[in-house]
Amino acid sequence: MSNDAAREKYKAYLVTKGLRVTNQRLAIFEAAFAQKEHFTAEELLDHARAIDDSVSRATVYRSIPIMTESALLREVDIGKNLKYYRPNTDNNNQVAQVICMDCDKIFEISAPFMSWYGNSVSSKLNLTPVSQRLQVSAHCNTLRETGTCKNRAQG
Amino acid sequence: MSNDAAREKYKAYLVTKGLRVTNQRLAIFEAAFAQKEHFTAEELLDHARAIDDSVSRATVYRSIPIMTESALLREVDIGKNLKYYRPNTDNNNQVAQVICMDCDKIFEISAPFMSWYGNSVSSKLNLTPVSQRLQVSAHCNTLRETGTCKNRAQG
DNA sequence: CTGCCTGCAAACTCTTTGCACGAAT
DNA sequence: ATTCGTGCAAAGAGTTTGCAGGCAG
Numbered sequence: 492m493s494n495d496a497a498r499e500k501y502k503a504y505l506v507t508k509g510l511r512v513t514n515q516r517l518a519i520f521e522a523a524f525a526q527k528e529h530f531t532a533e534e535l536l537d538h539a540r541a542i543d544d545s546v547s548r549a550t551v552y553r554s555i556p557i558m559t560e561s562a563l564l565r566e567v568d569i570g571k572n573l574k575y576y577r578p579n580t581d582n583n584n585q586v587a588q589v590i591c592m593d594c595d596k597i598f599e600i601s602a603p604f605m606s607w608y609g610n611s612v613s614s615k616l617n618l619t620p621v622s623q624r625l626q627v628s629a630h631c632n633t634l635r636e637t638g639t640c641k642n643r644a645q646g
Numbered sequence: 647m648s649n650d651a652a653r654e655k656y657k658a659y660l661v662t663k664g665l666r667v668t669n670q671r672l673a674i675f676e677a678a679f680a681q682k683e684h685f686t687a688e689e690l691l692d693h694a695r696a697i698d699d700s701v702s703r704a705t706v707y708r709s710i711p712i713m714t715e716s717a718l719l720r721e722v723d724i725g726k727n728l729k730y731y732r733p734n735t736d737n738n739n740q741v742a743q744v745i746c747m748d749c750d751k752i753f754e755i756s757a758p759f760m761s762w763y764g765n766s767v768s769s770k771l772n773l774t775p776v777s778q779r780l781q782v783s784a785h786c787n788t789l790r791e792t793g794t795c796k797n798r799a800q801g
Numbered sequence: 802c803t804g805c806c807t808g809c810a811a812a813c814t815c816t817t818t819g820c821a822c823g824a825a826t
Numbered sequence: 827a828t829t830c831g832t833g834c835a836a837a838g839a840g841t842t843t844g845c846a847g848g849c850a851g
Contacts, residue, residue: 666849666850666851667850667851668849668850669849686840687840687841688840703841704841704842704843707840707841707842708842727839727840728839728840729840729841
């Protein structure tokens with residue numbers, strides 16, 4: 492899905508829900524879909540303000556659930572008391588995350604067996620699966636061996 | 647591993663690390679190992695205070711990393727901005743969690759393929775896997791069908 | 802005795818919310 | 827004109843930390 496298509500989908504979602512299409516909501520949308528990597532709420536605020544400097548932190552936090560519910564944004568919780576997000580361009584939530592603890596990089600790997608597992612295990616407990624996540628936390632061999640890694644977060 | 651064995655292991659771990667064996671640390675240990683379900687830091691504080699009412703919240707929070715590092719406690723982050731813990735009696739971390747979102751119950755299911763997956767996927771990225779987690783979030787059929795569920799959290 | 806450990810309360814981080822103003826429909 | 831959306835700042839939840847006194851070794 493292109494960013495243009497996603498923007499139209501977002502506008503349509505807002506209208507359908509009786510929500511207003513405001514400049515701030517569009518700026519936050521643009522900021523989110525300009526990202527190539529996972530981002531936090533605070534980073535989203537920074538980028539949205541670069542587009543429209545009237546955007547406030549509150550509006551970012553109020554927009555995130557809307558974009559998540561519309562399936563345009565995917566939440567990625569890696570257990571750091573800090574949530575990450577990314578545009579859900581391919582509408583694929585059968586994805587595992589491999590988290591490099593040294594470089595703070597999140598790799599995403601297709602893992603279609605997750606939903607099979609979720610269904611299988613839920614049915615035995617008389618539950619209806621909603622979502623599943625599979626995450627691997629790891630250390631960086633490149634960093635250890637060479638002292639640097641291109642994925643390393645700038646500090 | 648029995649609770650007695652775990653207690654001795656904890657004491658030995660403290661001594662090895664040059665840490666002191668205090669009444670508060672032991673009370674927190676006892677409180678943790680008396681639990682049958684997953685618990686939060688706050689619940690651990692309550693139970694520890696029932697054993698030794700001098701235990702403070704700060705000491706609970708300072709003890710949790712010690713018990714986690716000694717592998718006596720296992721952290722279970724289910725993405726709720728609230729961490730859960732449980733005694734790691736069987737020393738088994740190849741476990742998936744099935745989380746009932748309606749009843750707040752966490753089921754644990756053995757999932758030995760997790761470490762295979764972690765190794766396999768990490769090696770392709772030149773990473774060394776440290777841990778992995780697999781979690782399924784689900785709704786409760788029993789609650790929906792009958793209006794009650796024995797796993798339901800008391801409110 | 803020495804220095805780690807403790808409780809207390811304040812600080813911290815991330816997120817949510819009440820309020821009065823402002824803008825979309 | 828309405829009514830929802832917004833920014834601001836304060837509140838909230840969970841956790842961490844500085845400090846002065848206390849207890850294990």
